[in-house]
Amino acid sequence: MLRLGHRPKRDMRVTTHVGLVARAFGASGMVIASVKDEAIIKRLKRVCEVWGRRDFMVMDGINPLDYIKSWKDSGGLVVHLTMYGLHIDDVIDTIRSLNKDILVIVGATKVPRVYYEISDYNVAVGHQPHSEVAALAVFLDRLYSGKELKLIYSDAKLYIEPSPREKRVIVRDQPR
Amino acid sequence: MLRLGHRPKRDMRVTTHVGLVARAFGASGMVIASVKDEAIIKRLKRVCEVWGRRDFMVMDGINPLDYIKSWKDSGGLVVHLTMYGLHIDDVIDTIRSLNKDILVIVGATKVPRVYYEISDYNVAVGHQPHSEVAALAVFLDRLYSGKELKLIYSDAKLYIEPSPREKRVIVRDQPR
Numbered sequence: 248m249l250r251l252g253h254r255p256k257r258d259m260r261v262t263t264h265v266g267l268v269a270r271a272f273g274a275s276g277m278v279i280a281s282v283k284d285e286a287i288i289k290r291l292k293r294v295c296e297v298w299g300r301r302d303f304m305v306m307d308g309i310n311p312l313d314y315i316k317s318w319k320d321s322g323g324l325v326v327h328l329t330m331y332g333l334h335i336d337d338v339i340d341t342i343r344s345l346n347k348d349i350l351v352i353v354g355a356t357k358v359p360r361v362y363y364e365i366s367d368y369n370v371a372v373g374h375q376p377h378s379e380v381a382a383l384a385v386f387l388d389r390l391y392s393g394k395e396l397k398l399i400y401s402d403a404k405l406y407i408e409p410s411p412r413e414k415r416v417i418v419r420d421q422p423r
Numbered sequence: 424m425l426r427l428g429h430r431p432k433r434d435m436r437v438t439t440h441v442g443l444v445a446r447a448f449g450a451s452g453m454v455i456a457s458v459k460d461e462a463i464i465k466r467l468k469r470v471c472e473v474w475g476r477r478d479f480m481v482m483d484g485i486n487p488l489d490y491i492k493s494w495k496d497s498g499g500l501v502v503h504l505t506m507y508g509l510h511i512d513d514v515i516d517t518i519r520s521l522n523k524d525i526l527v528i529v530g531a532t533k534v535p536r537v538y539y540e541i542s543d544y545n546v547a548v549g550h551q552p553h554s555e556v557a558a559l560a561v562f563l564d565r566l567y568s569g570k571e572l573k574l575i576y577s578d579a580k581l582y583i584e585p586s587p588r589e590k591r592v593i594v595r596d597q598p599r
Contacts, residue, residue: 261436264554271551294552331583331590336569363588373572374583375447376470378440381560384553385572388561393512396549396561407507407550412539414507 248274248383251311252356255284264380265353266291266305272387273395274351276304280311299400315350315365323348325366328382329358332369339389342368351386353379424450424559427487428532431460440556441529442467442481448563449571450527452480456487475576491526491541499524501542504558505534508545515565518544527562529555 248269253262266277266287279287288305295303315325324347342349352362363369372382387395399406408415424445429438442453442463455463464481471479491501500523518525528538539545548558563571575582584591 258436260434261440264437264556267551267553268557271549271553272557298551331586331592333585333587335572337585363590369586369588371583371585373447373574374585375443375474375574377443377447378556378560380440380554380556381444381448384557385560385564388564396511398549398551407547409509409513409547409550410507410545411509412545414539416507 248351249278251280251354253279258355268384270303278309279307283308299403318350325350326368327352327366329369330371330374332371335372424527425454427456427530429455434531444560446479454485455483459484475579494526501526502544503528503542505545506547506550508547511548
């Protein structure tokens with residue numbers, strides 16, 4: 248997942264949510280375009296330490312157009328989430344069936360036109376203004392057909408036992 | 424939808440996203456517990472003016488426990504979204520089949536124990552830490568079986584025509 252337009256102070260919480268959704272919904276990492284933000288990297292790494300997925304990749308200060316071009320050159324697919332795109336229901340089966348490594352782009356501020364052009368698919372999670380956090384979650388949920396919400400990671404120190412009214416947090420004996 | 428634990432400056436953007444998701448994914452309103460935040464009310468009302476759903480209800484400074492109790496007294500169902508709850512896949516069909524008015528509770532900070540007890544269902548959109556914005560979106564998406572993402576509101580001034588690479592915004596002649 249590639250996060251465009253991040254503004255370190257202003258977007259701190261929303262970009263953290265975007266990163267946590269990427270991790271929890273099965274993406275393999277988050278790349279923050281253009282700017283550095285050590286605070287967010289630390290927060291995400293900390294969650295991965297405790298709840299697993301230490302292989303979740305987080306990078307910042309990356310040139311986004313270079314990154315996208317090299318992604319495409321390696322045979323990957325680029326999907327930009329935007330309310331102006333094609334409806335998710337009309338394209339998700341095609342996107343899944345291509346069976347390619349997918350780079351999902353989510354913007355914070357207004358996304359420059361070049362990203363609409365360079366992306367293989369501009370996909371709308373509905374055509375109403377809402378949230379890139381929600382768009383990413385629903386896109387990944389549809390892509391993985393909901394299976395991602397059952398994941399427990401083998402390197403987690405803690406995991407949750409579902410409960411009707413309690414908070415049951417289990418400490419794993421031997422996280423790998 | 425009831426938003427707990429909102430801190431006006433710190434959570435401004437995330438609570439706005441939560442409210443926009445509520446509106447876009449078919450909820451009938453957002454109630455901000457305890458505190459007043461005129462800036463968020465204005466933002467959401469502005470989106471409703473332009474993109475429709477002027478009937479979307481936004482209230483702030485509401486006593487949350489009183490609100491929940493009167494909701495239950497009127498025969499409504501209370502669902503609290505939390506990573507500690509029962510997995511969404513295990514309860515969503517039951518919740519839908521009850522066919523009651525649902526109050527969805529989403530927290531910002533740590534949610535006090537009383538809300539776990541007073542809720543009819545504590546529901547986990549996966550058992551990983553992520554985002555209340557994502558949890559609300561996926562819960563509503565599953566509840567409405569994805570139909571909510573096709574909505575265009577009859578009182579919208581603008582709507583989007585899906586496009587593979589363009590931004591096509593249509594101005595309605597006569598918004599109702």
